[in-house]
Amino acid sequence: MKKQFKIFLLVFVTVIFFVIFYYSLKANNKNNPNIMLNKPLPVIELTSLVNTNLKQELPLINRDKYYLINIWSSWCVPCREEHPILMKLKDKIKIYGINYKDKKTNATSFLNKLGNPFYFTGSDKDGSVSIEIGAYGIPETYVVNSQGLIIFKHVGPLNKKIYLRISEIIK
Amino acid sequence: MASAEREINIYKNIRCLVCQGQSLNDSNSDFAIDLKKVIKKKIINKKSDREIYNYLIERYGDWILFNPPLKINTFLLWGFPLMFALLGGFFIYIKVLIPHSRQ
Numbered sequence: 001m002k003k004q005f006k007i008f009l010l011v012f013v014t015v016i017f018f019v020i021f022y023y024s025l026k027a028n029n030k031n032n033p034n035i036m037l038n039k040p041l042p043v044i045e046l047t048s049l050v051n052t053n054l055k056q057e058l059p060l061i062n063r064d065k066y067y068l069i070n071i072w073s074s075w076c077v078p079c080r081e082e083h084p085i086l087m088k089l090k091d092k093i094k095i096y097g098i099n100y101k102d103k104k105t106n107a108t109s110f111l112n113k114l115g116n117p118f119y120f121t122g123s124d125k126d127g128s129v130s131i132e133i134g135a136y137g138i139p140e141t142y143v144v145n146s147q148g149l150i151i152f153k154h155v156g157p158l159n160k161k162i163y164l165r166i167s168e169i170i171k
Numbered sequence: 172m173a174s175a176e177r178e179i180n181i182y183k184n185i186r187c188l189v190c191q192g193q194s195l196n197d198s199n200s201d202f203a204i205d206l207k208k209v210i211k212k213k214i215i216n217k218k219s220d221r222e223i224y225n226y227l228i229e230r231y232g233d234w235i236l237f238n239p240p241l242k243i244n245t246f247l248l249w250g251f252p253l254m255f256a257l258l259g260g261f262f263i264y265i266k267v268l269i270p271h272s273r274q
Contacts, residue, residue, distance in 0.1 A: 020247060032232050032234065035230065035231060035232040036230060039229075042230075101201070126205070126208055127201065127204070127205030127208070128205065128208060128209050128212070130205065131205050131206055131209045131230070132209075132230075133230075134229075134230035134231060136188060136189055136202060137189055137201065137202055
């Protein structure tokens with residue numbers, strides 16, 4: 001009887017460990033850049049890149065159905081890469097740009113040369129606005145709905161696949 | 172605690188998410204620099220450590236902390252060592268101490 005109990009205990013403990021390790025290995029404890037997904041966009045105030053008296057508060061509630069937020073900079077090579085896609089998206093959705101740690105002259109000449117896809121461009125001189133909305137780096141793109149929820153987020157440059165996905169979401 | 176010391180303690184407990192295994196304190200990446208600035212501002216605005224950590228967890232998840240918080244899913248992590256110590260103590264008690272007391 002005592003021996004049986006010992007065997008039972010051993011099997012029981014082994015099974016418990018197995019289950020715990022199995023689930024722990026499967027769980028993604030690591031970095032999950034989608035933590036802000038389906039959460040409300042934190043309130044941010046953008047100061048216009050061209051006119052510091054001009055401010056724009058986000059999120060906009062119940063105005064446009066969807067809008068897009070894109071963090072970019074003139075010194076960021078992948079931003080240059082994704083720029084044509086933003087130019088294509090601008091006819092479908094209002095884009096709010098956050099100009100990350102950039103010089104005003106460089107940023108404006110970037111937009112003059114490659115086209116301006118942004119409905120409004122805010123300046124983020126110290127990177128604090130980007131941190132406020134949970135950004136990792138640039139470029140980064142968010143789609144926000146009329147309730148102010150972040151319904152899509154992409155870290156890194158936009159590509160054709162992401163373009164199609166965003167088009168599908170905002171249809 | 173002096174605020175500079177407090178600041179560094181917080182930086183040491185925060186993972187630089189875009190670096191490999193570095194804390195905020197070790198890193199000079201843009202992400203780390205920005206985050207340090209934000210934290211510094213919060214300390215000046217008299218936010219508590221807890222408030223600062225919660226702010227970061229909300230935006231970047233638990234992974235941003237090196238010290239995982241005590242939650243239901245981390246309960247085992249914190250609870251197991253204690254449980255094993257108790258079990259081990261109990262085992263020693265049965266095996267070693269009880270036979271001696273009978274003599």
